[in-house]
Amino acid sequence: MTAHETDKYVYDFAEGNKDLKDLLGGKGANLAEMTNLGLPVPPGFTITTGACQAYLATGREPDGLAGQIEAHLEALERAMGRRLGDPQDPLLVSVRSGARFSMPGMMETVLNVGLNDRSVVGLSDQAGQNDRFAWDSYRRLIQMFGKTVCEVPGEEFEHALDEAKRAKGTHDDLDLDADDLRGLVETYKKIFAKHTGREFPQEPREQLDLAIRAVFESWNAERAILYRRQERIPADLGTAVNVVAMVFGNLGPDSGTGVAFTRDPGSGAQGIYGDYLANAQGEDVVAGIRNTVPLQELERLDKTSYDQLLDIMARLEGHYQDLCDIEFTIERGKLWMLQTRVGKRTAAAAFVIAGQLVDEGLIDLDEALHRVNGAQLAQLMFPRFQLDHEFEAVAQGIGASPGAASGAVVFTSARAVELAAEGKSVILVRRETNPDDLNGMIAAQGILTARGGKTSHAAVVARGMGKTCVSGADGIEVNVPAKRFTVGGHTVSEGDVVSIDGTTGKVYLGEVPVTPSEVVQYFEGTLDPERTDDALVRAVHRIMTHADARRRLAVRTNADTGADAARARRFGAEGIGLCRTEHMFLGDRRELVERLILAATDAERTDALAALLPLQRQDFVEIFREMAGLPVTVRLIDPPLHEFLPPLEQLAVNVAVAQERGEDVAKEEALLAAVRRMHEENPMLGLRGVRLGLVIPGLFAMQVRAIAEAAVAVTRDGGTACPEIMVPLVGAVQELETVRAEAEKIIAEVVGDSGVEVLIGTMIEVPRAALTAGQIAEAAQFFSFGTNDLTQMGWGFSRDDVEGAFFWRYLELGIFGISPFESIDRDGVGRLIRIAAEEGRAARPGLKLGVCGEHGGDPDSVHFFHEVGLDYVSCSPFRVPVARLEAGRAAIETTGSDSR
Ligand code: PEP
Ligand code: MG
Numbered sequence: 001m002t003a004h005e006t007d008k009y010v011y012d013f014a015e016g017n018k019d020l021k022d023l024l025g026g027k028g029a030n031l032a033e034m035t036n037l038g039l040p041v042p043p044g045f046t047i048t049t050g051a052c053q054a055y056l057a058t059g060r061e062p063d064g065l066a067g068q069i070e071a072h073l074e075a076l077e078r079a080m081g082r083r084l085g086d087p088q089d090p091l092l093v094s095v096r097s098g099a100r101f102s103m104p105g106m107m108e109t110v111l112n113v114g115l116n117d118r119s120v121v122g123l124s125d126q127a128g129q130n131d132r133f134a135w136d137s138y139r140r141l142i143q144m145f146g147k148t149v150c151e152v153p154g155e156e157f158e159h160a161l162d163e164a165k166r167a168k169g170t171h172d173d174l175d176l177d178a179d180d181l182r183g184l185v186e187t188y189k190k191i192f193a194k195h196t197g198r199e200f201p202q203e204p205r206e207q208l209d210l211a212i213r214a215v216f217e218s219w220n221a222e223r224a225i226l227y228r229r230q231e232r233i234p235a236d237l238g239t240a241v242n243v244v245a246m247v248f249g250n251l252g253p254d255s256g257t258g259v260a261f262t263r264d265p266g267s268g269a270q271g272i273y274g275d276y277l278a279n280a281q282g283e284d285v286v287a288g289i290r291n292t293v294p295l296q297e298l299e300r301l302d303k304t305s306y307d308q309l310l311d312i313m314a315r316l317e318g319h320y321q322d323l324c325d326i327e328f329t330i331e332r333g334k335l336w337m338l339q340t341r342v343g344k345r346t347a348a349a350a351f352v353i354a355g356q357l358v359d360e361g362l363i364d365l366d367e368a369l370h371r372v373n374g375a376q377l378a379q380l381m382f383p384r385f386q387l388d389h390e391f392e393a394v395a396q397g398i399g400a401s402p403g404a405a406s407g408a409v410v411f412t413s414a415r416a417v418e419l420a421a422e423g424k425s426v427i428l429v430r431r432e433t434n435p436d437d438l439n440g441m442i443a444a445q446g447i448l449t450a451r452g453g454k455t456s457h458a459a460v461v462a463r464g465m466g467k468t469c470v471s472g473a474d475g476i477e478v479n480v481p482a483k484r485f486t487v488g489g490h491t492v493s494e495g496d497v498v499s500i501d502g503t504t505g506k507v508y509l510g511e512v513p514v515t516p517s518e519v520v521q522y523f524e525g526t527l528d529p530e531r532t533d534d535a536l537v538r539a540v541h542r543i544m545t546h547a548d549a550r551r552r553l554a555v556r557t558n559a560d561t562g563a564d565a566a567r568a569r570r571f572g573a574e575g576i577g578l579c580r581t582e583h584m585f586l587g588d589r590r591e592l593v594e595r596l597i598l599a600a601t602d603a604e605r606t607d608a609l610a611a612l613l614p615l616q617r618q619d620f621v622e623i624f625r626e627m628a629g630l631p632v633t634v635r636l637i638d639p640p641l642h643e644f645l646p647p648l649e650q651l652a653v654n655v656a657v658a659q660e661r662g663e664d665v666a667k668e669e670a671l672l673a674a675v676r677r678m679h680e681e682n683p684m685l686g687l688r689g690v691r692l693g694l695v696i697p698g699l700f701a702m703q704v705r706a707i708a709e710a711a712v713a714v715t716r717d718g719g720t721a722c723p724e725i726m727v728p729l730v731g732a733v734q735e736l737e738t739v740r741a742e743a744e745k746i747i748a749e750v751v752g753d754s755g756v757e758v759l760i761g762t763m764i765e766v767p768r769a770a771l772t773a774g775q776i777a778e779a780a781q782f783f784s785f786g787t788n789d790l791t792q793m794g795w796g797f798s799r800d801d802v803e804g805a806f807f808w809r810y811l812e813l814g815i816f817g818i819s820p821f822e823s824i825d826r827d828g829v830g831r832l833i834r835i836a837a838e839e840g841r842a843a844r845p846g847l848k849l850g851v852c853g854e855h856g857g858d859p860d861s862v863h864f865f866h867e868v869g870l871d872y873v874s875c876s877p878f879r880v881p882v883a884r885l886e887a888g889r890a891a892i893e894t895t896g897s898d899s900r
Helices: 021-036 049-058 065-080 119-126 131-150 154-168 178-196 204-218 222-231 282-286 297-301 303-320 347-359 365-370 374-380 413-421 435-443 457-465 518-524 535-550 562-570 587-598 602-627 648-660 666-678 690-695 699-716 733-751 767-771 773-777 787-795 807-812 829-843 859-867 877-894
Strands: 010-012 044-047 093-099 109-113 239-245 256-263 270-278 324-331 334-342 393-396 398-401 404-410 426-430 446-449 468-471 477-479 484-487 490-493 497-501 506-509 554-558 576-580 631-635 722-727 759-764 782-785 848-851 872-875
Touching (some): 021 044, 021 049, 021 239, 021 334, 049 204, 093 204, 109 131, 109 204, 119 131, 131 154, 131 178, 131 204, 204 239, 222 435, 256 297, 256 347, 270 297, 297 303, 303 324, 347 365, 347 374, 347 535, 365 535, 365 877, 374 535, 374 877, 404 413, 404 446, 413 426, 413 435, 435 457, 446 457, 457 468, 468 497, 518 535, 518 562, 554 877, 562 602, 587 602, 602 631, 690 699, 699 722, 722 733, 733 759, 759 767, 759 773, 759 829, 767 773, 767 787, 767 829, 782 829, 829 848, 872 877
Parallel strands (some): 446 468, 576 631, 631 722, 722 759, 759 782, 848 872
Antiparallel strands (some): 010 044, 093 239, 256 270, 324 334, 398 468, 404 497, 477 484, 484 490, 497 506
């Protein structure tokens, strides 16, 4: 016996529980949990993710798996009193994937496994001589098995089904009788044989084994890989496989299937939400092929099952202490639970539900904070449509994923990708989506479907991506080959613009203007959370207040105008972490900058600087006033000076043309000569930052003076200014010491006895600075990590070029899961930060540490900055609330108080 034979690969539902998701996948773990709660779950077993991993690693089933399946199958047969493939009374099973993280519609399911030419008769007898049902089940098996296990093109089966309906003169599957379906089975078998070169397998155990293998392999299907990359799900987890005794929702009008939510996954409102489809099998609902009725209708159709379902839903919610989503089937009046899980929800619902559960005493505020995230908050800050009489909805669908999206209509995924690559906003319009549309859904601004409910593929996937989606707009007739859809007398062709509202489900022709979100109004202070009856705003307020109470990191903003500073303060910024001064050299000040650059003598340069000084001072006065006593980090000028001059080529052409015309070009020639002189092959590694300050006499001195004078002026007016002067691009302590010595002299002279205190610190954005942070800290009163440059120089990636150029390939190869310019690379750049923080603080205890690169507002990165002990993060005004929330979440996660 090898070691592998002793591994346990198969678990009966009674052996698992909800905490075993790594091993049994989400579906398997929750089926086990429901089984152990005594809920009506059809018997079955789960093949572990470990078995899948072993299969994917070696290309064959691990030793021992076949025997364990056999043993569990026998137990299942005993429990059901039926045998797989028994011609008289067959047991049928479903084979369903179920990974650790839900990947809706990404992997395979095969239903009705165990049917063959003989047992189809037995099934009919078992179903009360219901031939129609038996043949329908058989044709579904061949179709699903053919498509998912043997890669037979699905359209061929669909085409044959359409043919059968056409021959019968109907559009409805239900009008096909047993004979029609028997004929269809024959056709399907021929399609199967044509594509696979073999007959449809009649041996049930072979069907089962092949189906299990197909589920394993579906983990590496292209669409699953794409989905995992989007959702940042690790690639090596593998999927579990659930083998479950079939129950049938298509046995007649007293049978059916549905999905339910314990609260509205769109808004979070309490109540019963879901869709029900009588006389149908599970995939009909999820695939959105037939239109469903609201779950409440079930009360009228089958009150006993309805009441029992409500009971179970309440129990599950109490048990999971969260919104649950449920799949169920009713077989001739008997309710069966096929799946439950903590349900996906929109960003708004996440906040509202977290607040409700606190009110209901089910969770505490830490847990509520844990259950929302910065990405959701960011989504809620998107604008919405601003509607007036001019815009009349032309169609009403289901608000499947909120937001407001406008764009040119496209009908195929490929076209969506094409136009999006040209920078166009597109709306992908489909009758219904399927997993093959994933690329188009990613590329589109929004998704509109004519079929399907809140749980259709389009709805579930769009919600997961945070993308606007309207589903089930059944007034729309989509004609893909003609590249148009019609709705209420209007024809909309490819390229025409439509607007869709993912909250209300309305569809508009043309581009509708947008209005800001109420969450932004709350942050702006124009919507009082104590007075509004907007449940979302109240929930956001409550959770944000808690995040603020819990967080250790301060949150500052990157702002370089008074207006930005004011907005950021309203959004909760506690200071400015980065005021870039370069914009202050643009616009009508360009001319002064040109004078500075072209200065031939000290006097000319001094003159130009003297003219810039009052303008700079006024800029700082405005910002210090807005920030009233909060720290303001002003960074001395950073970019290479030639960025303030016209581009070389343009200038050269202008000079040549003017010379040709015999015009006086002395000034332009001087400018051209300066641009040529300053030209650099690698400007990002050239004369910029502190290097400029050391090379151009008086430049930094002018800025330092403007900052100090502005601070004194504000203080004299009764305000408070707390300037922190920051030197960019320092790589060696000597650079900083030189700048500092000059700055301190000026500050002492300007500040006098005004009481103003000016700190001098540095950015840490050159790897050498991080590695010599102990030395640099001797000369710096604070460090601020410039993670944009630190990433650029750490990886050697040009920050302006590489993302568009080749990052797609790096992402595809999994070299990183997300651009390191977007989310901090913990192992590399993060290590530099860790070293600098530790060595900086060792040299200067209590050294103030912050970050002001783009990463300061990235949710994951905020957690990292918390972990390494920074004092603050700084980000753009709109990301300030996101950073506050994530800083609070980081704090509760490290104190370990989350109860989930
Ligand atoms: C940085 O490099 O991270 C930074 C904040 O500076 P800038 O983006 O202006 O180079
Ligand atoms: Mg920088």
